[in-house]
Amino acid sequence: MAYLPEVSAASADALAGRIAAVAGPGDRVLVSVHWGTNWAYEVPPAHVDFAHRLVDAGVDVVHGHSSHHPRPVEVYRDxxxxxxxxxxVDDYEGIGGRAAYRPELRLLWLPTLDAATGALRRLRAAPVRMRRMRLERAAPDEAGWLAGLLGGFGPPFARGFAVDADGVLTLHPR
Structure with missing residues (x-):
């Protein structure tokens, strides 16, 4: 765990240095970052630069969290x-004013990485709905809404999410 005073090139480089000091050969590295707005889709350029610097330094997955709804996904250098x-699961159910974000819809992210290299081989996400502090399978139209949302962001973000026959979203890059 590390406190970073800001999302900047200097913070990314410092974190990358700490990771390099402890990561061993063949380790897969995931960095989880609490960042971003809670009710918006825009990703600031500083966050994109920060994530890219981490990947360039050997991080395999950058896991952003804080938002109360799914935000853009990127595949950068695999x-x-x-x-x-x-x-x-949260206790925000019933809080109004955010219906456009469909906050009841959630995704269980299911990435498959190459064990030897850390490269992303497959990305799936199981759509669920939270109701009364429980998760249930999302309806087909809800899964379609999530696929459209994730696939609708412009570059550099991933496009080509589709709902497979099993109801799970899969990234099929264009």
Missing amino acids: RLILYGCGDL
Whole structure:
């Protein structure tokens, strides 16, 4: 765990140095960052630069969290960057004013990495709905809404999410 005073090139480089000092050959490295807005989709350029610097330094997955809904996804140099995973289970149900974000819809992220290199081989996400502090399978139209949302962000973000026959979203890059 590390406190970073800011999302900056200097902070990314300092964190990368700490990771390099402890990561061994063949280790897969995931960095989880509490960042971003809670109710917006925009990813600031500083966050993109920060994530790219971490990947360039050997991080395999950048896991962003803080947002209460899914935010854009990027595959950079074959590495996964989740800019905001959204909540899984929380006690925000019934708080109004955020219906456009569909905060009841959640994703269980299921990345498959190459064990030897850390490269992303497959990205799936199981759509669920939270109701009364429980998770249940999302309806097909809800899964479609999530696929459209994730696939609708412009570059550099991943496009090509589709709902497979099993109801799980899969990234099929274009």
